[in-house]
């Protein structure tokens with residue numbers, strides 16, 4: 001008897017995980033590969049979770065999440081001006097990934113198409129395909145700082161297109177979509193009657209005057225946008241698994257039924273602590289400032305390395321750097337960098353064909369490690 005489904009067998013280990021497994025067998029490695037803040041969750045938030053445990057907030061919550069937390073999301077987050085009804089239009093999920101998987105579970109019929117940027121964090125593709133959908137990649141390029149172009153999107157829309165994913169600031173590029181491009185994409189979504197899934201998990205991490213714009217705020221968009229967010233990156237809470245979706249009531253209701261049947265709810269103390277976190281946006285700002293300094297350190301350091309050219313990353317904690325001048329594939333470059341200089345970077349090809357020739361560098365380590373890593377990358381590049 002074959003126990004495991006073909007579908008499950010088709011799931012692959014991501015290239016990022018594979019790099020970490022290799023690095024795990026070595027010593028003295030500096031990782032610029034990790035997609036999560038390295039700092040501790042703010043004390044205030046930890047204290048709130050401890051209080052929740054002592055108060056006995058250790059039981060199931062409503063499937064859509066506690067009303068207190070949903071009210072905080074509606075009233076205190078960046079969504080407050082759009083105006084979501086916490087009782088009907090918000091669901092709390094197991095992080096952003098839990099939000100995305102519930103979304104694809106309730107949205108997709110066999111063969112439905114979802115437009116996904118290339119390069120892009122690949123979990124989207126894995127989830128869409130697992131749920132029977134087809135991931136259609138939207139090519140982007142360095143000339144446009146890896147921002148999806150409205151005309152390219154429009155050409156790829158077919159009668160089977162159900163949704164377009166946008167992710168700004170973006171993983172892996174750190175690029176931030178400008179407001180005008182977003183407006184044009186919103187118009188295309190309305191014209192072709194498609195849903196937009198807006199993954200905003202990095203939207204508190206913005207630099208150089210970049211602005212946070214949510215596509216749901218454009219005319220006709222609130223009713224066709226599923227906003228996905230989490231506290232993972234903004235409050236250094238990746239392990240807490242607290243995220244949410246704000247969207248049309250019908251969609252939230254379907255997701256809530258799915259959550260009831262699949263995983264009941266997000267963890268109760270985390271929701272309690274999350275409610276406190278949202279009342280303290282200054283905690284996000286403290287984190288952002290740390291990353292802002294590191295970003296400067298990294299970009300300045302890369303400028304001093306002949307052959308490497310960075311993109312213009314105005315958000316998240318990633319730089320997407322062009323290494324094509326060395327004539328190596330991005331996988332060969334990263335493997336050799338790890339073997340010869342013990343630095344982990346992620347090959348751009350891990351995020352799609354358009355990422356070939358680039359590497360993702362995450363500035364999620366201490367300033368001193370970052371400075372040492374840049375020195376090692378320089379030595380490596382000079383040896384090529």
Ligand SMILES: Cc1ncc(COP(=O)(O)O)c(C=O)c1O
Pocket residue numbers: 035094095096097098121167170171199201229230231232233238242243
């Ligand atoms: C673009 C993007 N979306 C969503 C997530 C998921 O975040 P979480 O599930 O921790 O909230 C990640 C994590 O790396 C990400 O990079």
